Amino acid sequence: MLTAGTVALTLFLLGGFLLLQENLHGLVQGWGSAIxxxxxxxxxxxxxxxxxxxxxxxxxxxxxxxxxxxxxxxxxxxxxxxxxxxxxxxxxxxxxxxxxxxxxxxxxxxxxxxxxxxxxxxxxxxxxxxxxxAAEWAEKLDLLALSLAAAKWILGGFIAVAALFIVSNSVKLAIIARRDEIEVMELAGAPPALIRVPFLIEGMSQGLAGAALSLALLAAVFSLAVSALPRATGIAYAQPPHFLTIESCAVLLIVGTAIGAAASLFALGRQLGR
Amino acid sequence: MIRLAGVSKLYSPESPALADVNLDIDRGEFVFLNGPTGAGKTTLLKILFGGVRASAGDVLVLGRDLRRLSSRALAAHRRALGLVCQEFKLLPSMTALDNVALAAEVTGVSARESRRRAAALLEDLGLGAKRHAKPPMLSAGERQKVAVARALVNDPSLILGDEPTENLDAATADATMSLIERAHERGATVVIATHDAALAGRSGQRVVLLEHGRVVEPGARLREAAL
Incomplete structure (x- = not known):
């Protein structure tokens, strides 16, 4: 649960950037109408x-x-x-x-x-x-768009590595906790897949749960921000912001699951060899 | 069945665990690997089991070249073996029945059939009443019986034992060996590593003597001795 929560926080940041990027066009149009x-x-x-x-x-x-x-x-x-x-x-x-x-x-x-x-x-x-x-405003908007696009990739990369490390450690602990059972299974000639697949599924489940949790967090923060932003900035939306598209939600879930799978494979490779 | 040719194992260059071991064991033989502690008995057994790889030489067991096995093929090799260890290696959180059934389940046998086989074996070994007991609730002898049952549950063609009677009282050691001998009578090849000369000398089986990682006496095969 702790691992899924940590993954959720890291993917929340990634999802946040995706959400900003998806809505940036609308935001720019909104602010641009003032120009x-x-x-x-x-x-x-x-x-x-x-x-x-x-x-x-x-x-x-x-x-x-x-x-x-x-x-x-x-x-x-x-x-x-x-x-x-x-x-x-x-x-x-x-x-x-x-x-x-x-x-x-x-x-x-x-x-x-x-x-x-x-x-x-x-x-x-x-x-x-x-x-x-208002040339300055226009340039600032342009800079903001560029910054968001760069930050998404740079921070996204760091976040993905951090999530990978966290899930990998979690799976490693699970492997250590079941070391005796694994040894007995190896002695009995259990196929490698039979030993590894449960850990792989565990890592993928943690990644998927983390991604789902991050989406729920994003949805909550998004609904709060959507109503608060116009009041805080005094600028009306040219078009109302929208939550992540189905495709982006799917991408986030797939990224979470893939991070879990990669982390599990990494931990399995380190703990059980090839 | 088993052919070792020029087999060496180096954990450190100064003191090889095995040096140029040549050994043939026929199908259906019962062989004791005897020698003092540090002679290389356990290392030899581990090589036969696929637990460690030989540093040099050829290792053929059940027709497989163990120096060139993938992890999947190694698992398949182990499924054809039964291993009895001095440490029992039972899972304390599982019942005796589940410990035995697990060895069958991991080979692809259904859970129902695995438990049926495990229950029959435990009954046969006099542990029917304790099949639902977990290892910490069993005596050392009973735990060793469970370990033997686990080694036999897949009806292996080769049984390997590493000091299987160590730390057992005489009666329990005798009972454990009887179980292994019964499997041998049903056709299994048996290789037992022991430093106990008395155990090795029991019932006139072939004894391979090891010292300092070398075979100093390959022992007479029973069939040859009988000729």
């Missing part, structure tokens, strides 16, 4: 020019929406954001703030490279004077 591109336009553009520019921007394959914010709307929005102190803006002419297009990208294009590419194209549009977006 808008602002394309400021020349105040002297005619309505026809604005309409034409709006049509061109809306035709970009990456663009989900492009809302034109006139100078008047910009000032009104600014006053609203200032709130009670909006009185200080009395007398400020509407032309003080530039008109702009607030552009949101489609979910598949909310990665840093796509955002930068769209910004580059916007800068080349006639009538666009300046393009702004």
């Amino acid at each position: 808008q591109i602002f394309a400021y336009v020349d105040g002297g553009l005619s309505a026809a020019d604005v309409s034409s520019l709006s049509t061109r921007i809306g035709a970009y394959p990456e663009v989900e929406s492009a809302r034109f914010v006139s100078q008047t709307e910009a000032l009104a929005s600014f006053k609203k954001s200032v709130g009670a102190q909006s009185g200080i803006l009395e007398g400020v002419p509407a032309e003080a703030l530039p008109a702009s297009f607030d552009i949101a990208l489609k979910p598949p294009s909310r990665d840093p490279a796509s955002i930068a590419a769209v910004a580059q194209r916007l800068r080349a549009e006639k009538g666009v004077t300046q393009v702004d977006y």
